[in-house]
């Protein structure tokens with residue numbers, strides 16, 4: 001059986017690894033001239049680590065990711081709002097490194113660059129996987145009436161410091177009024193950081209600007225006087241290595257994640273706001289569930305029906321929770337509302353915070369075949 005995967009982002013390549021693990025021949029068609037991930041770091045949550053475990057890649061990702069540190073949520077002055085014990089949260093990796101780990105699990109002949117797919121009918125395959133991201137052409141072909149993604153009202157900057165920081169630096173999310181800042185140490189002790197703020201739509205800057213008053217300057221104006229080591233992290237970041245992306249989401253998800261022999265996966269199916277750090281994690285889950293369904297059911301049609309039943313409720317629920325996390329997180333600007341939110345967070349036992357997070361990270365990965 002042969003599958004064509006449209007799009008070679010984290011979702012597409014992980015789906016390809018999963019499909020090959022259940023005996024499918026796979027080709028990934030990527031429109032860019034080369035494979036890789038622009039972008040700085042990415043947080044891999046426990047649910048995605050389990051999916052990577054099924055693919056045999058979790059140990060490698062853990063090796064290049066955040067060590068066993070604690071972390072939590074703080075206010076802009078640095079006062080703790082939520083504490084999370086070491087080992088209970090996210091593993092951050094550089095996106096390019098995660099993509100490389102996944103790519104290395106595929107033979108080179110599976111990966112085809114410089115190929116933009118505009119129609120699916122003429123693709124020679126038993127299964128087509130639309131993994132072509134938030135502005136998915138495959139989704140548009142399948143569901144032409146579906147509203148396009150919309151601006152979620154916030155813009156985000158991301159970068160990685162050029163120098164290592166202290167080994168014991170913690171994973172941290174800092175909430176200010178209308179702005180948040182995240183700190184995620186990588187396995188080599190460099191630090192992935194992001195900032196997000198409520199703002200009008202502005203577009204994308206990839207590759208940053210050498211001008212210190214450019215994107216980095218803007219981040220400095222927003223969070224430069226926040227608690228340590230935020231200013232130090234910005235000082236250790238080259239001005240031309242800051243990416244800015246407006247945040248969009250698919251408010252109305254497709255009525256099905258599958259149609260005919262085509263499955264939608266990752267942002268193509270459920271592009272969500274990044275406030276729970278789950279977009280790529282869900283894409284990785286999707287690929288594993290799709291492959292498990294194909295291994296379990298006799299026909300592609302049955303497998304895709306199962307895939308849709310399994311994934312769509314979860315895609316909708318996580319997207320909804322992510323939107324909510326943004327609303328009560330960095331999007332709050334009213335001082336009284338912020339004070340009330342912070343009081344509630346501070347009163348929360350750390351076990352309750354972890355339990356809250358685990359309502360969506362507790363997902364169990366299916367086995368790809370009984371003997372794996």
Ligand SMILES: Cc1cc2nc3c(=O)[nH]c(=O)nc-3n(C[C@H](O)[C@H](O)[C@H](O)COP(=O)(O)OP(=O)(O)OC[C@H]3O[C@@H](n4cnc5c(N)ncnc54)[C@H](O)[C@@H]3O)c2cc1C
Nearest residue numbers: 007009010011031043117132133266267277278279280281
């Ligand atoms: C600021 C920010 C922070 C985030 N942080 C996190 C995080 O910490 N953790 C997390 O899990 N998620 C995070 N996300 C979400 C995550 O980035 C996305 O959900 C994830 O990258 C989606 O992967 P994908 O493979 O579905 O799509 P993409 O990564 O968009 O990949 C799609 C690929 O398809 C290719 N393509 C597009 N159209 C075509 C075509 N017609 N033909 C061929 N190829 C095509 C593209 O070139 C691209 O390579 C964040 C997002 C943002 C904006």
